[in-house]
Amino acid sequence: MARxxxxxxxxxxxxxxxxxxxxxxxxxxxxxDPAQNAGGTVLDLTDWDTILDVDTAAPNVRVxxxxxxxxxxxxxxxxxxxxxxxxxxxxxxxxxxxxxxxHGKNHHVDGSFGNHVSEFDILLAxxxxxTAAPDGDNAELFWATVGGMGLTGVVLEAxxxxxxxxxxxxxxxxxxxxxxxxxLTALETGDDDYTYSVAWFDTATTGDxxxxxxIMRGNTASREALDPDQRRAALEFAAPQRGRVPFExxxxxxxxxxxxxxxxxxxxxxxxxxxxxxxxxxxxxHPLDIVGDWNRVYGPxxxxxxxxxxxxxxxxxxxxxxxxxxxxxxxxxLNVLKRFGPGNRAPLSFxxxxxxxAVDLPVRAxxxxxxxxxxxxxxxxxxxxxxxxxxxxxxxxxAQMYPRxxxxxxxxxxxxxxxxxxxxxSRRLDL
Amino acid sequence: MINALGIxxxxxxxxxxxxxxxxxxxTYAAQAPNLTVTLAARxxxxxxxxxxxxxxxxxxxxxxxxxxxxxxxxxxxxxxxxGDIDLAIVAFGLLGDxxxxxxxxxxxxxxxxxxxxxxxxxxxxxxxxxxxxxxxxIVALSSVAGERPRRSNFVYGSTKAGFDAFYTGLGEAxxxxxxxxxxxxxxxxKSKMTDGLDPAPLATTPEAVAEAVVAAVRDGKExxxxxxxxxxxxSGLRHVPRVIxxxxxx
Ligand SMILES: Cc1cc2nc3c(=O)[nH]c(=O)nc-3n(C[C@H](O)[C@H](O)[C@H](O)COP(=O)(O)OP(=O)(O)OC[C@H]3O[C@@H](n4cnc5c(N)ncnc54)[C@H](O)[C@@H]3O)c2cc1C
Numbered sequence: 042m043a044r045x046x047x048x049x050x051x052x053x054x055x056x057x058x059x060x061x062x063x064x065x066x067x068x069x070x071x072x073x074d075p076a077q078n079a080g081g082t083v084l085d086l087t088d089w090d091t092i093l094d095v096d097t098a099a100p101n102v103r104v105x106x107x108x109x110x111x112x113x114x115x116x117x118x119x120x121x122x123x124x125x126x127x128x129x130x131x132x133x134x135x136x137x138x139x140x141x142x143x144h145g146k147n148h149h150v151d152g153s154f155g156n157h158v159s160e161f162d163i164l165l166a167x168x169x170x171x172t173a174a175p176d177g178d179n180a181e182l183f184w185a186t187v188g189g190m191g192l193t194g195v196v197l198e199a200x201x202x203x204x205x206x207x208x209x210x211x212x213x214x215x216x217x218x219x220x221x222x223x224x225l226t227a228l229e230t231g232d233d234d235y236t237y238s239v240a241w242f243d244t245a246t247t248g249d250x251x252x253x254x255x256i257m258r259g260n261t262a263s264r265e266a267l268d269p270d271q272r273r274a275a276l277e278f279a280a281p282q283r284g285r286v287p288f289e290x291x292x293x294x295x296x297x298x299x300x301x302x303x304x305x306x307x308x309x310x311x312x313x314x315x316x317x318x319x320x321x322x323x324x325x326x327h328p329l330d331i332v333g334d335w336n337r338v339y340g341p342x343x344x345x346x347x348x349x350x351x352x353x354x355x356x357x358x359x360x361x362x363x364x365x366x367x368x369x370x371x372x373x374x375l376n377v378l379k380r381f382g383p384g385n386r387a388p389l390s391f392x393x394x395x396x397x398x399a400v401d402l403p404v405r406a407x408x409x410x411x412x413x414x415x416x417x418x419x420x421x422x423x424x425x426x427x428x429x430x431x432x433x434x435x436x437x438x439x440a441q442m443y444p445r446x447x448x449x450x451x452x453x454x455x456x457x458x459x460x461x462x463x464x465x466x467s468r469r470l471d472l
Numbered sequence: 473m474i475n476a477l478g479i480x481x482x483x484x485x486x487x488x489x490x491x492x493x494x495x496x497x498x499t500y501a502a503q504a505p506n507l508t509v510t511l512a513a514r515x516x517x518x519x520x521x522x523x524x525x526x527x528x529x530x531x532x533x534x535x536x537x538x539x540x541x542x543x544x545x546x547x548x549x550x551x552x553x554x555g556d557i558d559l560a561i562v563a564f565g566l567l568g569d570x571x572x573x574x575x576x577x578x579x580x581x582x583x584x585x586x587x588x589x590x591x592x593x594x595x596x597x598x599x600x601x602x603x604x605x606x607x608x609x610i611v612a613l614s615s616v617a618g619e620r621p622r623r624s625n626f627v628y629g630s631t632k633a634g635f636d637a638f639y640t641g642l643g644e645a646x647x648x649x650x651x652x653x654x655x656x657x658x659x660x661x662k663s664k665m666t667d668g669l670d671p672a673p674l675a676t677t678p679e680a681v682a683e684a685v686v687a688a689v690r691d692g693k694e695x696x697x698x699x700x701x702x703x704x705x706x707s708g709l710r711h712v713p714r715v716i717x718x719x720x721x722x
Contacts, residue, residue: 061606074473079650080606345476406687409477409503432476435506465607468556469473469481 042066044085051084051195052168055461058082062463065191067134068109071141072346073432074465075190081463084195086136092116093198100203101159106136106196114322115278123206123261125157127326129377136196141429142188142390146237146326149382153392155187156385161199166461170197175386185452188390190428192453192462192472206261208275211237211325213259215315217308218242221252221360225396228256228380236260237325240378243304244400247367252360254378255311262319271319278322300372300403345432347412348399350381350392351424358422359396362415366400369411373400388445388452389472391427399430409433428466436471446472473558474609478690479504480558484550486538486594487564488513489522491663492613495682496561501529503686510553512538513564540564540590541582550597559689560598561611562591562639565631567665573627580627587631588638595642602651610646610653611685612639616697619657619706623718643694654688655695656681659702674699 043063045051054063061081068087069076077083089107096102100122104113111131114124128143137143142155151157160174163186171194173179173186186193214235218224224240232238235258242254264275351359366373377399384393402408416438419426425442426434440446450472453460466472474480479500485493488511501507509531513519519535526533538549550557565587572579595610602608614636621629636655643653658681660672676698684698697703709717 061604073476078606079473080604404477404690406690409479412477413503413505433479435481435504437506465473469475 042083042085044088046088048164048170048197051164054082054084055164055166055168058461062461064462064464064467065136065140065195067107067137067140068132070130070133070137072430073428074469075141075428076137077465078463079465086195087134089197090134095120095122097122100205101200102203103198103200104135105198106139106161107134109134110138117203118206118209118276118278121205121207121276122203125151125202125204126154130327135199135201136191139187139196139199140189140191142385142387142392143429144381144392146239146379148392149232149238149380150236152382152385153390155184155387155390157202158187159200159202161186162197163194164197165194166457166459181452182456184385184387185389185449185456187385187387188428189387189449189453190389190466190472191464192467193456194462204261206276207264208262208267208271209278209322210262210267210271210275211259211320211322212262212266213257213318213320213325215312215318216256216258217254217311217313218256219253220250221254221363222356224252224254224256224378225356225359228378231256231258232380234258238379241307242376242378243308244363244366244373244376245301245304247364251367252363253308254376255308257325259320259325266317267319300374303374304372344401344403345408345412346399346401346430347415348397348427348430349415349419349424350395350397350427351419351422352393352395355395355422355424358418358424359398362418362422363398365411365415365418371402371405371408371411373402375399375401388449389428389443391425391429393425395424397427399427428470431466434470436469439470473556473607474689478686480507480609480689482508482510482555482558484510484512484553484557484560486512486560486562487540488535488538489518490563490565490613491665491678492658492661492681493561493563494522494525495678496611496685497526497531498529499679499682499686500559501526501531505530506532508532508555509534510557511535512549514539538564540586540594543585543590543593546590546593547597547600550594550601553601556605557598557601557608559609559611561613562594562598563611563613564590565613565665567625567628570625570628573625583627584631587628588634591635592638595638599642599646599651602646603649606650608651609689610639610642610651611689612636612642612653612655614639614655614657616657616659616702616706620710620717640695652692652694654685654693656685656688656698657695657702657706658698674702674705 043054063082064078065084065086066076086107089105091105094103126145138154142153144153162170162172164170173183175183238258240254240256242252379397381392381397497509509526515537523533523535566583568583598610615632617629618632618636639653639655660675663678681698688696
């Protein structure tokens with residue numbers, strides 16, 4: 042692990058790189074192996090975390106790529122500014138957000154992170170620093186880097202366009218649906234009225250209540266919407282951590298039955314229909330932070346995230362996939378469903394118009410067979426899986442899911458012909 | 473890489489025609505479409521058949537010539553294998569005729585060279601690969617016979633005792649470098665190697681050993697006995713006084 046603090050030290054790393062190459066790491070919040078490089082160098086960029094310039098008129102912000110979204114949001118909010126895309130955790134870096142082209146609850150309205158980057162400076166394998174923007178001479182480099190999992194170079198600085206907000210609160214509507222088809226219909230008809238939308242559902246029930254769930258949708262709150270108390274600190278970063286899982290629970294505690302119980306409880310405790318509730322950032326954006334270290338309840342063996350998207354029109358395939366999970370003896374507690382809007386120009390960017398679902402399955406015997414099967418269902422429906430959460434798909438299946446992979450490979454060959462930038466992910470999937 | 477679910481992309485079988493090694497490869501093949509397998513074995517019909525067998529399971533198979541006795545060749549052979557070796561199975565070995573083995577110098581020497589010396593040279597060569605790769609798992613097929621050698625086949629037992637000690641130590645050495653060694657101690661396995669012998673108590677099969685190995689690799693274990701009850705039996709037997717041990721029907 043290398044921690045260079047200036048450009049010269051970075052260039053030295055490039056010059057002395059070994060046969061196993063080098064990969065940049067942000068906060069390591071990817072689920073799989075994109076920021077790992079067995080036998081090679083891993084470049085920790087988290088010391089590169091300065092806010093270089095805020096332009097409140099544009100509005101935009103210029104930052105070093107190792108800064109976390111959490112710190113950035115805390116600095117921007119008092120100025121009435123907000124990041125255009127925030128993923129399910131704030132503990133990711135700007136570099137990581139570009140490299141995975143992350144999405145938030147507002148993808149159907151605002152697209153992914155790369156859509157809001159107006160330019161960045163990237164250090165290439167040659168040692169040159171190049172400025173790239175979505176259009177113009179370096180557009181190919183720009184779009185290969187967005188979603189490119191760190192394989193084109195090291196993003197050093199980036200300029201991100203911002204949103205203006207009056208408060209740090211959200212006005213939220215919650216709806217409970219009795220089954221999956223009700224859920225899909227509700228999302229289809231109502232989503233466009235909300236900037237942020239996400240649904241959680243139960244993947245453990247089968248039959249008539251297959252996919253029953255809870256939809257949470259909202260918009261940023263205006264000052265008028267707040268009560269006087271909240272108004273006094275309208276732009277405060279209200280993100281209390283409400284409790285933690287203090288230790289690793291013994292394996293086996295999260296078994297099919299407890300996970301089922303969790304699913305049922307979550308469903309039961311959610312309101313049938315509630316409108317105009319004011320929620321803070323944590324309640325609305327990161328409800329799992331309420332139980333910090335949520336992943337610990339799975340015990341030391343951990344779990345496997347599986348996130349896929351299938352295009353609109355493939356609702357039957359989507360339902361089959363949910364059924365397949367529900368009927369297996371693997372139970373996910375955390376199931377997040379969303380509608381994606383159109384994708385962008387990046388060849389490896391994950392989002393495409395359609396339904397996306399993320400599930401969290403404890404690792405145990407037989408999981409591989411289930412996930413291999415799901416891969417095939419997703420592929421047959423014209424869908425794909427998300428690289429930032431993958432740790433197991435095969436190179437061949439991946440290549441079929443991403444028809445523009447060769448375009449990415451050509452760009453990689455152009456900007457890094459000798460593959461200085463490599464990771465366990467790039468070797469595993471032959472990127 | 474061995475993925476998050478414990479499944480490798482590329483397996484190297486040393487002793488590529490061993491029933492146990494093939495059963496392990498087949499178990500992975502059933503879970504991993506596109507598994508790549510390199511079969512290191514002596515050329516011939518048995519190796520061709522093994523290539524066929526694994527290809528039929530959807531594996532991409534290539535064969536390389538491997539002679540356990542040619543210890544000088546092991547370094548270059550293993551260094552020359554393309555792509556990361558995610559999992560290597562050290563499965564070659566001779567059982568030999570136990571009475572010949574302790575009375576005939578040549579038979580004893582061959583057993584010792586194949587089972588111990590050859591295993592050490594391949595182990596060192598594999599370790600060099602793991603050091604540069606920064607990852608990799610070695611599955612070393614030891615035997616309960618090495619835990620407490622018996623009068624009935626102590627030459628074999630002694631080679632496995634050395635083998636077991638070497639790979640156990642290698643596991644310690646590779647731990648900090650991203651590597652791992654799984655030492656597998658099967659009891660009596662009904663296979664080609666034991667054809668014609670009377671199965672001992674708690675006899676097992678190549679398929680059962682394979683299942684146990686795949687689960688142990690997934691769970692990050694460093695040693696297993698197959699069947700698992702062997703562990704208890706052996707820890708008991710290790711402490712039985714010699715005068716009694718020699719009378720036991722084991
Ligand atoms: C609880 C949780 C919830 C999540 N929710 C979401 C979600 O809702 N939506 C979503 O899209 N994702 C989500 N993710 C995934 C996460 O957003 C991505 O994995 C993100 O890339 C992690 O950023 P990081 O800084 O930790 O990067 P790392 O994990 O360290 O690295 C990720 C990739 O970025 C590359 N990289 C990092 N910095 C640079 C740089 N400066 N230049 C070039 N390449 C670089 C690395 O090489 C690597 O390929 C979630 C993850 C967690 C743990």
